[in-house]
Amino acid sequence: MPFVGRERELLHLTALLARPPAVVLIDGEAGVGKTRLLRELAVPALAGNCHPMRFPFGPIVEALRNATLPIALNPVTGALRPLLPEFAHQLPLDPPPVQDAQVERHRLFRAVLSLLGSLAPVTLVLEDVHWIDPDTRELLAFLSRCLPDGVNLLLTYRPEDTCYPVAALRSHLPPHIRHAQISLAPLDAEETALLAKHLLTDPPDLWPLTLGVPFAIEELARMLAEGRGCGTPPAVRDAVLLKIEALPVAARRMVQAAAVLDQPASERSLVTVAGVPPEQGERGLAEAVRRGLLHQAAPGRYGLRQPLARQAVYDSITPGIRRRLHRRVETPAEPRGAVSPREEQVIKLAAQGLTNREIAESLFLSPRTVEVHVANALRKLGLTSRRQLPRSTT
Structure with missing residues (x-):
C-alpha cells in the first residue's frame, strides 16, 4: 500500500530511534496503519508479533529468531537455548541449573538483555501488544527499565482491545531512557x-x-x-464480525441497535431498540465504546464509527432478530424528521427515480440496506410512499 499522510509521524519516530535507548509506544485503531508506518523505518530492527493465543515469550522468540548472532556471547545467553533451539550451536552452554524458579526466570531475562546488547544498535519491535502474554509482559517490564545503550523498544497496540495498561511502561523508566507515545488517527x-x-x-x-x-x-x-458488486469488502466485514462475536450479549445487542438506527442515537433509544434492561444496556454501551465499535458522535449520542462497519453489522443480524429490532424502531425515541446523512443521500436519489439497485451501486451499499434506508426515511418524514419524496427533498 502506498505511504500517505504519515510523513510527520515518520520523522518524529525516526528522530526518537536515532538516539537510543528509547521506549516508543504507537497506538491506533485496527487498520489505521501502524505496521505500514514501521515498514518505512530505516533502522536495524528485530520484530515479533503478539498473538491472540498468547504463547509464552512468543513475540520475543519470533523477534530473536531473525537475529544474526555475534561470535562471542555472554555465558548467561546460554539460558536461551530452550527458547531458541535453532541457535543451540551458536549459543553458549546452558548455565548450571538452580532450584529457585525466580532465579531461573531472572537468568532468562538477563540472557535476553545481554543478547540485545550484543546486537546493538537495534530496535526491538513488538506488534499487537494488546495480545501480550503474561511472561512477555513481565519481561517487557524488566527490559524497559534497563535497556542497554544502543537498544530501543518499540511497541504497537490497539487501545480499544487492550486490558494491559501499555502506557504504564513509561511511568517507571529511569531518566536516561527516553520515551514517547505516537497516536495514529485516520x-x-x-x-x-x-x-x-x-x-x-x-x-x-x-x-x-x-x-x-x-x-x-x-x-x-x-x-x-x-x-x-457493491457492499462491504470481505476483509473489513470479517474484522468487524470478529469483534462483534467477542462482545457480551448486551453489548452486541446495543451495536446491532445502532446499526438498525443508522444514525447517532441516545442511550435510551439504543436500549429501547436493543430490548435489554437499562442497567445491562448501560454496561453494554460502555463495553462497545471501549472496544471501539461504537463512539460518541455528539454529546450523549452514539453510533458506529464507519458506514462500512455499520453495513457489516446490519448484514450479520439474523432475520428474526432484525425483525424484532425494526419493530422496536416503529415507535422511535428520536425526534421525527431526524434523517441521517446516509438516509438523506438515499432519498435524494430515490426522489430522482432511481431503483434500490441503482442507488446501491451509486453509494456502494447493498440493495437490502438501501431498502431499509428508504423505509426509515419515509417513516421519519411522515410519508407513506417514495412518490412523495420529490416534494420533501426540494
Whole structure:
C-alpha cells in the first residue's frame, strides 16, 4: 500500500530511534496503519508479533529468531537455548541449573538483555501488544527499565482491545531512557483522496464510507478495481464480525441497535431498540465504546464509527432478530424528521427515480440496506410512499 499522510509521524519516530535507548509506544485503531508506518523505518530492527493465543515469550522468540548472532556471547545467553533451539550451536552452554524458579526466570531475562546488547544498535519491535502474554509482559517490564545503550523498544497496540495498561511502561523508566507515545488517527478527506488515486484510476470519494481508515480504503479500492458488486469488502466485514462475536450479549445487542438506527442515537433509544434492561444496556454501551465499535458522535449520542462497519453489522443480524429490532424502531425515541446523512443521500436519489439497485451501486451499499434506508426515511418524514419524496427533498 502506498505511504500517505504519515510523513510527520515518520520523522518524529525516526528522530526518537536515532538516539537510543528509547521506549516508543504507537497506538491506533485496527487498520489505521501502524505496521505500514514501521515498514518505512530505516533502522536495524528485530520484530515479533503478539498473538491472540498468547504463547509464552512468543513475540520475543519470533523477534530473536531473525537475529544474526555475534561470535562471542555472554555465558548467561546460554539460558536461551530452550527458547531458541535453532541457535543451540551458536549459543553458549546452558548455565548450571538452580532450584529457585525466580532465579531461573531472572537468568532468562538477563540472557535476553545481554543478547540485545550484543546486537546493538537495534530496535526491538513488538506488534499487537494488546495480545501480550503474561511472561512477555513481565519481561517487557524488566527490559524497559534497563535497556542497554544502543537498544530501543518499540511497541504497537490497539487501545480499544487492550486490558494491559501499555502506557504504564513509561511511568517507571529511569531518566536516561527516553520515551514517547505516537497516536495514529485516520487519514483526513484530502489524504484519503490521495491514497485512493494511488489505488484507482478514477476513484470515487471513499472518505464518507471509510472515514479515512487506510485498511478500509485499500480493501474497498481493491473490490472496486476488481469490478465486484457493491457492499462491504470481505476483509473489513470479517474484522468487524470478529469483534462483534467477542462482545457480551448486551453489548452486541446495543451495536446491532445502532446499526438498525443508522444514525447517532441516545442511550435510551439504543436500549429501547436493543430490548435489554437499562442497567445491562448501560454496561453494554460502555463495553462497545471501549472496544471501539461504537463512539460518541455528539454529546450523549452514539453510533458506529464507519458506514462500512455499520453495513457489516446490519448484514450479520439474523432475520428474526432484525425483525424484532425494526419493530422496536416503529415507535422511535428520536425526534421525527431526524434523517441521517446516509438516509438523506438515499432519498435524494430515490426522489430522482432511481431503483434500490441503482442507488446501491451509486453509494456502494447493498440493495437490502438501501431498502431499509428508504423505509426509515419515509417513516421519519411522515410519508407513506417514495412518490412523495420529490416534494420533501426540494
